[in-house]
Amino acid sequence: MVKLRMEDSKIWKTCISAMSNLIEEALFKLTPDGIKMKAMDPSHVALVDFELPAAAFADYEVKRAVSLGMNLAEMNKIMARAKAEDEFFMELDEEKNRLSLTFKGTSTRKFSLSLIDLSESELPEPKLQFTASTDIVAGVVQDGLKDAEIVGDNVKCELTDEGFFMLTESDTGTTELKLHKGDPGLLKLNVKQPARAMFNISYLINMTKAASSTDNITINMGTNLPIQLDFPIAEGKGKLRFLLAPRIEAE
Amino acid sequence: MVKLRMEDSKIWKTCISAMSNLIEEALFKLTPDGIKMKAMDPSHVALVDFELPAAAFADYEVKRAVSLGMNLAEMNKIMARAKAEDEFFMELDEEKNRLSLTFKGTSTRKFSLSLIDLSESELPEPKLQFTASTDIVAGVVQDGLKDAEIVGDNVKCELTDEGFFMLTESDTGTTELKLHKGDPGLLKLNVKQPARAMFNISYLINMTKAASSTDNITINMGTNLPIQLDFPIAEGKGKLRFLLAPRIEAE
Amino acid sequence: MVKLRMEDSKIWKTCISAMSNLIEEALFKLTPDGIKMKAMDPSHVALVDFELPAAAFADYEVKRAVSLGMNLAEMNKIMARAKAEDEFFMELDEEKNRLSLTFKGTSTRKFSLSLIDLSESELPEPKLQFTASTDIVAGVVQDGLKDAEIVGDNVKCELTDEGFFMLTESDTGTTELKLHKGDPGLLKLNVKQPARAMFNISYLINMTKAASSTDNITINMGTNLPIQLDFPIAEGKGKLRFLLAPRIEAE
Numbered sequence: 001m002v003k004l005r006m007e008d009s010k011i012w013k014t015c016i017s018a019m020s021n022l023i024e025e026a027l028f029k030l031t032p033d034g035i036k037m038k039a040m041d042p043s044h045v046a047l048v049d050f051e052l053p054a055a056a057f058a059d060y061e062v063k064r065a066v067s068l069g070m071n072l073a074e075m076n077k078i079m080a081r082a083k084a085e086d087e088f089f090m091e092l093d094e095e096k097n098r099l100s101l102t103f104k105g106t107s108t109r110k111f112s113l114s115l116i117d118l119s120e121s122e123l124p125e126p127k128l129q130f131t132a133s134t135d136i137v138a139g140v141v142q143d144g145l146k147d148a149e150i151v152g153d154n155v156k157c158e159l160t161d162e163g164f165f166m167l168t169e170s171d172t173g174t175t176e177l178k179l180h181k182g183d184p185g186l187l188k189l190n191v192k193q194p195a196r197a198m199f200n201i202s203y204l205i206n207m208t209k210a211a212s213s214t215d216n217i218t219i220n221m222g223t224n225l226p227i228q229l230d231f232p233i234a235e236g237k238g239k240l241r242f243l244l245a246p247r248i249e250a251e
Numbered sequence: 252m253v254k255l256r257m258e259d260s261k262i263w264k265t266c267i268s269a270m271s272n273l274i275e276e277a278l279f280k281l282t283p284d285g286i287k288m289k290a291m292d293p294s295h296v297a298l299v300d301f302e303l304p305a306a307a308f309a310d311y312e313v314k315r316a317v318s319l320g321m322n323l324a325e326m327n328k329i330m331a332r333a334k335a336e337d338e339f340f341m342e343l344d345e346e347k348n349r350l351s352l353t354f355k356g357t358s359t360r361k362f363s364l365s366l367i368d369l370s371e372s373e374l375p376e377p378k379l380q381f382t383a384s385t386d387i388v389a390g391v392v393q394d395g396l397k398d399a400e401i402v403g404d405n406v407k408c409e410l411t412d413e414g415f416f417m418l419t420e421s422d423t424g425t426t427e428l429k430l431h432k433g434d435p436g437l438l439k440l441n442v443k444q445p446a447r448a449m450f451n452i453s454y455l456i457n458m459t460k461a462a463s464s465t466d467n468i469t470i471n472m473g474t475n476l477p478i479q480l481d482f483p484i485a486e487g488k489g490k491l492r493f494l495l496a497p498r499i500e501a502e
Numbered sequence: 503m504v505k506l507r508m509e510d511s512k513i514w515k516t517c518i519s520a521m522s523n524l525i526e527e528a529l530f531k532l533t534p535d536g537i538k539m540k541a542m543d544p545s546h547v548a549l550v551d552f553e554l555p556a557a558a559f560a561d562y563e564v565k566r567a568v569s570l571g572m573n574l575a576e577m578n579k580i581m582a583r584a585k586a587e588d589e590f591f592m593e594l595d596e597e598k599n600r601l602s603l604t605f606k607g608t609s610t611r612k613f614s615l616s617l618i619d620l621s622e623s624e625l626p627e628p629k630l631q632f633t634a635s636t637d638i639v640a641g642v643v644q645d646g647l648k649d650a651e652i653v654g655d656n657v658k659c660e661l662t663d664e665g666f667f668m669l670t671e672s673d674t675g676t677t678e679l680k681l682h683k684g685d686p687g688l689l690k691l692n693v694k695q696p697a698r699a700m701f702n703i704s705y706l707i708n709m710t711k712a713a714s715s716t717d718n719i720t721i722n723m724g725t726n727l728p729i730q731l732d733f734p735i736a737e738g739k740g741k742l743r744f745l746l747a748p749r750i751e752a753e
Contacts, residue, residue: 106391108430139608172616179610361677364674
């Protein structure tokens, strides 16, 4: 039996929306402790790591572990129909092999989503030796990425003792974001060794959609390592992490 | 002679906009008592029945009955240029066979619309034995239709002693709207016999655009009969009614 | 050396945006006194005449005259990324042949734009004997043009002792804007001889985008002469002038 209730749908809606930008189908694992999902995007460049513990729900009833395969685009369409003030329910209809999603507000609106067969895929468990980390106001990174997008496809990111830097170059011009230690947008800076790598801008834009502009993002980097982005969800109770593989700099 | 004046253009703008979603050309009949228009959409699935009495106008001068054929899409483009505070005039230019529409505000903006030849078409006068009716807050129905749209093309509507229900099904999932007796969105319920029929969602979405979300819609239904939607216009002085033929349920 | 600073980017952003609707590439001439640019659109129907004196800048350092060729569409993309509260800097990087544009706010965002080789083009210096001029609230003209757009491609403009008039005709209908002497939208009227000419609506719409709806536009006209539009920039310190050639009326 699976029966979940949340005071509102905001957390689930935000997470599904961010994840659906990267991956199409996902296998959610529900246990009495909470929900977990880990998946790679079709081109195996990005990894999504998502956890929402039972404590993030108003009611959480999952008697035994169950894995539910879902089309994230379809679920996202449903969640987009939620209203801010609606109470939100999810329930498993094992007989019909569907997940029902109910929004209770002025009226009761019930959606059901056909579950799909997904085999558990072997995921890489990268052991990454990050050498630098920082907490940044999401809006600053989001702006820097939109700046970069008008010039090129890839952005060089750098974390040093001096701060966080983003650089894009193309024939028409360049863009550069500088966020120095002490700037209000840079909340924490922890650099054992300066880190520098290049990433695809579209992927980063999709990933950072998980945050509203005033949220913080925790970034972990190492030179030519994947970048790790952590988003605060459910007041710190949950985990929404994206890993993105670096591009090779042609220099 | 035809000379009409309204304090503002809101009523005319809303009605034209709603009707232009369904029908392309329409023959408006103007008499000293008011304006009437009745037309079917090109595929003969929907019927529009519109009446605006002389009393809905600030000035209304129509000396003898006259029928004016108009392209509703063209008139809608003109009405879309009206500003909320503009005084609104319509006048017939018989010589040029045009209807002039004037908006008076900061400046005077005058549009003219070429009239078109339309022969009076024989319209079905369906005698429908509705068995159930209800008054519903428009926003609830509009939301339910937008929900349904993400899943399918047709929606099953049901009016019973318990309330108003909408159900859509497809391979990817289902949506369901439940509005029970006593729910704030359900203002009146009058059921002699439960009624149930299936309708095209796009048509219903276009029809319900005639209402703002806080308006009431009066719905009349009978099992496998057309659905009749009445919208309040000109504080009850006018009539804007849509009839939509049911789809046959393949079961 | 070229080093410019403005308290904010509003003036530069507005002018670039308006000019980029008409011309693709432009040669800006910077002298110790200020910036000038004059160019015709690719079809040689419209002329842009732009001046921003040193006094319009918070800091203005231009040691010797220099001409900088720029792609206006590219610069417009960059200026669109400016935030209202950002301090704005432009600097010439002679070595890399680039202009850098920097926005300083929560973070420091630096863009650079590759300069392009443009030869100075011979521009016509039309001596126009305008016979009528007027100051009009921009919003009135902008509305009249949007009205006209739904009916046709060209608009007849008229300046007489009675006021300013715009008329468009096509098979589907007509639109007419009347702005009479004394109307609040007509601020000044100076008519030696009534003037009348026909212009392309799209060009006028693009030109009038240079003004916000509450700005004034100064219009100069003569019968079958180009129309001259002047926009107030930098509190009267700068000049943004558009000239548009008339269309021949086929009557």
